[in-house]
Amino acid sequence: MHRLMRIPAxxxxxxxxxxxxxxxxxDSREERQVTVTGSTTILPIAEIAGEEFEExxxxxxxxxxxxxxxxxxxxxxSGSSDIGSSSRELKDEELDxxxxxxxxxxxxxxxxxHRDNPVxxxxxxxxxSVFSGEVTNWSELGGPDLEIxxxxxxxxxxxxEAFSRIVLDGDRFDPAAAxxxxxxxxxxxxxxxxxxxGYISLGFVTPEVKAVEVDGVAATRANVIGDTxxxxxxxxxxxxxxxxxxAAEYVxxxxxxDVQEGVVSDAGFIPYVVERD
Amino acid sequence: MAGSERDMRDAGPGAxxxxxxxSGSGVLRQTAxxxxxxxxxxxxxFLACASVAVMGVALIFLFVGLRGWAIFAKVGVVDFLFGSxxxxxEGEFGIWPLIFGSFAVTIGxxxxxxxxxIGTAIFLSEVASPRVRSILRPAVELLAGIPSVIYGFFGLIxxxxxxxxxxxxxxxxxxxxxxxxxxxxxxxxxxxxxxALRSLSPGIREASYAMGATKWQTIYKVLVPAAKVGIIDxxxxxxxxxxxxxxxxxxxxxxxxxxxxxxxxxxxxLTTTIVLDMxxxxxDHRTALFGMAIILFLISMVLVALVRSLSRFGKQVG
Amino acid sequence: MNKRVxxxxxxxxxxxxxxxxxxxxxxxxxxxxxxxIGALSLRFVFSAPExxxxxGGIWPTIVATVYVTGLAMLIVTPIAVFAAVYLAEYARQxxxxxxxxxxxxxxxxxPSIVMGLFGLALFVEALGLGFxxxxxxxxxxxxxxxxxxxTTEEAIRSVPKYIRWGSYGLGATKWQTVRKVVLxxxxxxxxxxxxLATGRAxxxxxxxxxxxxxxxxTPMLPLDPGRSMTxxxxxxxxxxxxxxxxYGTALLLVAxxxxxxxxxxxxxxxxxxxxx
Numbered sequence: 001m002h003r004l005m006r007i008p009a010x011x012x013x014x015x016x017x018x019x020x021x022x023x024x025x026x027d028s029r030e031e032r033q034v035t036v037t038g039s040t041t042i043l044p045i046a047e048i049a050g051e052e053f054e055e056x057x058x059x060x061x062x063x064x065x066x067x068x069x070x071x072x073x074x075x076x077x078s079g080s081s082d083i084g085s086s087s088r089e090l091k092d093e094e095l096d097x098x099x100x101x102x103x104x105x106x107x108x109x110x111x112x113x114h115r116d117n118p119v120x121x122x123x124x125x126x127x128x129s130v131f132s133g134e135v136t137n138w139s140e141l142g143g144p145d146l147e148i149x150x151x152x153x154x155x156x157x158x159x160x161e162a163f164s165r166i167v168l169d170g171d172r173f174d175p176a177a178a179x180x181x182x183x184x185x186x187x188x189x190x191x192x193x194x195x196x197x198g199y200i201s202l203g204f205v206t207p208e209v210k211a212v213e214v215d216g217v218a219a220t221r222a223n224v225i226g227d228t229x230x231x232x233x234x235x236x237x238x239x240x241x242x243x244x245x246x247a248a249e250y251v252x253x254x255x256x257x258d259v260q261e262g263v264v265s266d267a268g269f270i271p272y273v274v275e276r277d
Numbered sequence: 278m279a280g281s282e283r284d285m286r287d288a289g290p291g292a293x294x295x296x297x298x299x300s301g302s303g304v305l306r307q308t309a310x311x312x313x314x315x316x317x318x319x320x321x322x323f324l325a326c327a328s329v330a331v332m333g334v335a336l337i338f339l340f341v342g343l344r345g346w347a348i349f350a351k352v353g354v355v356d357f358l359f360g361s362x363x364x365x366x367e368g369e370f371g372i373w374p375l376i377f378g379s380f381a382v383t384i385g386x387x388x389x390x391x392x393x394x395i396g397t398a399i400f401l402s403e404v405a406s407p408r409v410r411s412i413l414r415p416a417v418e419l420l421a422g423i424p425s426v427i428y429g430f431f432g433l434i435x436x437x438x439x440x441x442x443x444x445x446x447x448x449x450x451x452x453x454x455x456x457x458x459x460x461x462x463x464x465x466x467x468x469x470x471x472x473a474l475r476s477l478s479p480g481i482r483e484a485s486y487a488m489g490a491t492k493w494q495t496i497y498k499v500l501v502p503a504a505k506v507g508i509i510d511x512x513x514x515x516x517x518x519x520x521x522x523x524x525x526x527x528x529x530x531x532x533x534x535x536x537x538x539x540x541x542x543x544x545x546x547l548t549t550t551i552v553l554d555m556x557x558x559x560x561d562h563r564t565a566l567f568g569m570a571i572i573l574f575l576i577s578m579v580l581v582a583l584v585r586s587l588s589r590f591g592k593q594v595g
Numbered sequence: 596m597n598k599r600v601x602x603x604x605x606x607x608x609x610x611x612x613x614x615x616x617x618x619x620x621x622x623x624x625x626x627x628x629x630x631x632i633g634a635l636s637l638r639f640v641f642s643a644p645e646x647x648x649x650x651g652g653i654w655p656t657i658v659a660t661v662y663v664t665g666l667a668m669l670i671v672t673p674i675a676v677f678a679a680v681y682l683a684e685y686a687r688q689x690x691x692x693x694x695x696x697x698x699x700x701x702x703x704x705x706p707s708i709v710m711g712l713f714g715l716a717l718f719v720e721a722l723g724l725g726f727x728x729x730x731x732x733x734x735x736x737x738x739x740x741x742x743x744x745x746t747t748e749e750a751i752r753s754v755p756k757y758i759r760w761g762s763y764g765l766g767a768t769k770w771q772t773v774r775k776v777v778l779x780x781x782x783x784x785x786x787x788x789x790x791l792a793t794g795r796a797x798x799x800x801x802x803x804x805x806x807x808x809x810x811x812x813t814p815m816l817p818l819d820p821g822r823s824m825t826x827x828x829x830x831x832x833x834x835x836x837x838x839x840x841x842y843g844t845a846l847l848l849v850a851x852x853x854x855x856x857x858x859x860x861x862x863x864x865x866x867x868x869x870x871x
Contacts, residue, residue: 044647149447154532155366156557175364178449178531178543181553184835185433192438193447204836266647312768319770323681326674330744331698333737340716341709396612404609415860416617422791422852423623424798426825427845430832431623460619467616491598493605514704521706523801524829548708552801555712570712577704585697 034250036064038072038085041107041158042235045254046085048263053253060246073099076238082247084238087158088165099238104254106270108202108224108232109163110211112187114194119143121213124230127167130197133174138195150177151186151198159183163199166231183268199231201268224270235269341574345567357568363534363545365554365562372547372569374536379546381537382454382526383519390459390519391512394466398511401467402474403496421464429528432457437529444541449531451540457529458519466515473507474500506591510584517580521573523548547573624849631846634839640847644811644827648837653844655813659728659821660851662814663807664796666732671739672789676778678740679747684773703741710738711805719806726808729817734806735799739792746788750781783866787859794855798848800825824848 036046043066050062067075069086076084077097087107090099111127113119119141122130129135130148138146152173153160164173180186186198191208202219205211211219214230223229237243243251253259260271349357352370360371397417401410432453440456441448477500485495501508531543532553547569554566642652678695686692714734724730754777762772778785800823808820809830822830824844831841 176533176535182833193441323677326677327681327695329674334698334701337713341713344716393612396609397616400609400613416620420620426800426829491602493602517704523708570709573706574709581700
């Protein structure tokens, strides 16, 4: 999300953590601290939920840093963090670390085009060939004879990382595609350029743009939760064993409807909890 | 002002004590020596402060240089500067597309902005009545003070869709960058050109009018040639401003790290790539960004040196 | 006849150039004002951004901007004024002065992004000041230094020579003359230069983004991080999710810059009336 916020926020969180940890040795204080390290995609949720959690429970402190999913998994399994946040599944070699998975949200990505574009659906292969620059005209996709204007995200973007992993499958993005460092700009550029195509988190899709069906499945909440919409991933909190103490309360808070319908949805993600109700 | 005269003989805090008349020549000499010491240590302090500018340049060179030079060693100067592929995450560090982008957007902006700025300067200096001038000049100065993010914001929200409609593309690209940058360099070029024109002696204007020349003939045949060096300085400094501009350009050029296929296709510059990539770059990639900063720094230094040698040349000729 | 026509056409073109320049300024200001005025409210100014969409206000970014530019002004003013005193009153033309002037000119034309990376490398990382107000202020002071130096030097040079002679004639030393006569006489123009340089620092983005960070925080201590108004506007504009807040921020920024300009102009004008 706020890519520029990440480095400083990370450094600050790390610095604050270090100061806080060295500053207070007493066990009771430490039990009231939760450290969350990991995915930059999850950073805004974890941070804002953390602030709200602190407000509701003034005794507790939540330290959040975004260093990437792998760093989060390593950090939690080595014991330096209470929670490792990850926007990917565990790799084979990470399976026997004894980590317990608490899914907290879905990150689904909609492929968006101009509302007047007659193309309603694309296959994963077609999307891949558009974003890698092989296909450059809508007529090759059953549309009008119109050049495709590809809108990509910047490399610091978690959405780009997910889209690349799920859709591009090892192919490179077309280097000549426009790069925009923000969701809202991708949406507004696609909304007023007839030939444009871009991708944004499903939660940010508005009627200004049209989300196309992918492999025949519409980009809707129901299809994401029902696991039929292909361009999606699950966001995880990993803990060593089931979460306990302050970490458990924080995780419960993140799974509460306040956060799920609040920050999680505001950040463009799909709540995970709804499925279980 | 009145107070300062009254205090004239007060040496200020730290000065040696009483100075009643007739308190002895020994005291007087002491006073003189301590006065001398004070004066010369102050002089040293002022020199030290003046040297902060030199120190600043040296520190920039040192710290940006230290962080960046390794990329030249690692990739090779030629491959770094003229390599055609910028794919830092895969270890390809060719910045030619970015250098191309920086110069392409700068030159176009100069072609559009310089005539506008010089025209504005001539207008303010030669054509405008004092009343008109007193309104327009502050306005041009204000243009220089507007933050570049605001230019970028305006370019992104207002100008880009217009260019998109006209070109049929996304509206990110050279044309949008040219228009925004051209406006941004107008105040720089205009202010310096106007100074150059106003510093000409009024005599040459009068001489020209006396020979029956029209206002335009005077401007075109007499004043502009006479102020030529100053105007060229202005354009060079405007070029420096354009090539170093970051935020406004970043928001309107689409940021694809390639040599664009057309004037309304996305591209990148050195400055915009630094801002976008610093958010996540590490290792060699980060080094390369500092390497790009070295190049920008050198370019701006060369431009300043050019201006200085030009004005020295101008003084010799004039 | 022919030369008359050419004259009129050319003068028309000059009018057009000037009016285009001013027209663009007018358009820009009107656009920002019209779109931003609706977002302005006491709550917008005095409350903090909330949540992912940054609803609410921009107070922490205003505090950070004022804090960092104020600090930079405090750092740069004595150094730049003393440096200008040296150049105008003490130095003799020579290699040393040539080097100082070249350095000042270079500093004035260093791209702000380079200054940002420099601040990151030296203040944030090497000196360990972290993303903080003090790192931002130090980097900004290098940006402001040549501006204040130049305006101060010009101001000092414009003080008539005979005023100095009067002072020397009364037996004052050089420093006494500078401190009691020259600097007071030059002060309105010096203050104007400081104000304009501070206004420039308020509008700076690329320097502060790498030296004070982008965390939304109301800074208290010099070592606290924070997000400036310009950085906030940049992020809001690029995220594009809360454009009203972006317009509001832009309007406040423009108002601040306008305020700085008017203040500088007011000081010059008042002084001119007093002197003249």
